[in-house]
Every structure is written in structure tokens, then in C-alpha cells.
Amino acid sequence: MPDALPRRRITLTVNGKEHSAETEDRYSLADFLRHGLGLTGTHLGCEHGVCGACTVLVNGEAVRGCLMLAVQAEGCRVTTIEGLADDDGALSPLQQAFMDNHGLQCGFCTPGILTTLTAYLRDHPNADEPEIREALSGNICRCTGYDTIVRAALAAARTIREGAKA
Ligand code: FES
Ligand code: FES
Numbered sequence: 726m727p728d729a730l731p732r733r734r735i736t737l738t739v740n741g742k743e744h745s746a747e748t749e750d751r752y753s754l755a756d757f758l759r760h761g762l763g764l765t766g767t768h769l770g771c772e773h774g775v776c777g778a779c780t781v782l783v784n785g786e787a788v789r790g791c792l793m794l795a796v797q798a799e800g801c802r803v804t805t806i807e808g809l810a811d812d813d814g815a816l817s818p819l820q821q822a823f824m825d826n827h828g829l830q831c832g833f834c835t836p837g838i839l840t841t842l843t844a845y846l847r848d849h850p851n852a853d854e855p856e857i858r859e860a861l862s863g864n865i866c867r868c869t870g871y872d873t874i875v876r877a878a879l880a881a882a883r884t885i886r887e888g889a890k891a
Pocket of ligand 1: 792826
């Protein structure tokens with residue numbers, strides 16, 4: 726009988742709520758969020774850092790959840806797509822802009838794009854179209870052709886400049 730795979734307990738804050746849970750050492754952060762916490766809004770596409778679908782915020786920075794081990798998130802503050810809206814369900818300006826500008830079709834890429842842009846527009850609210858396209862260069866979308874995503878991002882940037890949060 727093979728030895729059980731190594732496991733350990735980690736404690737982290739996800740979308741404002743503290744979690745303490747066991748995980749196998751080999752689990753990625755994305756796998757832990759999906760299978761350990763049931764937060765399936767974080768998607769897995771390539772699982773090797775190329776597509777950006779798994780992007781989440783770790784201590785406010787956009788991180789590929791497939792390239793970070795869950796155990797590395799010990800003590801961290803993680804935000805997933807489920808945490809972008811307000812507690813009362815009100816969409817963030819970025820989410821609202823995606824809805825208003827048809828920034829998604831199948832939606833597979835959308836969680837990673839929204840988390841990527843949430844961090845980017847927070848730090849670069851004056852970003853122009855080329856800069857937004859550059860910021861999105863690590864996120865693959867197979868449906869939209871990117872134009873509506875960029876339009877949504879520019880609309881969200883305008884809203885953020887007018888004083889709302891990303
Ligand atoms: S699933 Fe992580 S970058 Fe593609
Ligand atoms: S909306 Fe389908 S992959 Fe982007």
C-alpha cells in the first residue's frame with residue numbers, strides 16, 4: 726500500500742472570510758479553491774501558466790492560480806471572481822462594464838480577465854487602449870476577438886476615474 730500523499734492544514738482569507746482547511750502539498754491554489762473550498766468560478770484551462778483563466782488576486786496582485794501551490798498561500802488574502810461584487814450583490818464597475826459592453830461570450834476566460842483587470846485598473850486608472858491590450862496579453866479569449874473586452878475595460882477605467890472602486 727503506497728504512503729498517503731503529504732497533506733497539511735493551511736489558513737488563509739478568501740473573499741474576506743478566513744478558511745482553515747487541509748490540502749495535499751501538491752495541490753495548486755486553483756485546485757484548492759475549486760475542490761477544497763467549492764469556489765468553481767476560478768477556471769483552469771492550460772494548467773501551465775499560459776491562458777490566464779485561473780488568475781486570482783493574492784494580497785491584491787494578479788497571480789496564476791495554477792502556478793502557485795495552495796500551501797504557498799498560507800496567511801494570504803485571496804480574492805476570486807466570487808469576491809468582486811459587493812456583499813449585497815452589486816456588481817463592481819468592471820463587472821458592470823463587461824455586462825454593458827458584451828465583454829463575454831462563453832465566459833470561460835472571464836474570471837481571469839476580470840481579476841487581472843481589477844488589479845491593473847486599480848493601479849492604472851488612466852490606462853489607454855494599447856496599455857489595456859498589453860495588460861491583457863497574458864489572458865486568452867477564444868470567443869470575443871477582444872474588442873468588446875477592451876471596450877469594457879476602457880468604460881470601467883472611466884468609471885473608476887470618476888471615483889468608484891474597481
Ligand atoms: S490555467 Fe493557469 S494560466 Fe492557464
Ligand atoms: S468569452 Fe469564451 S473564451 Fe473568452
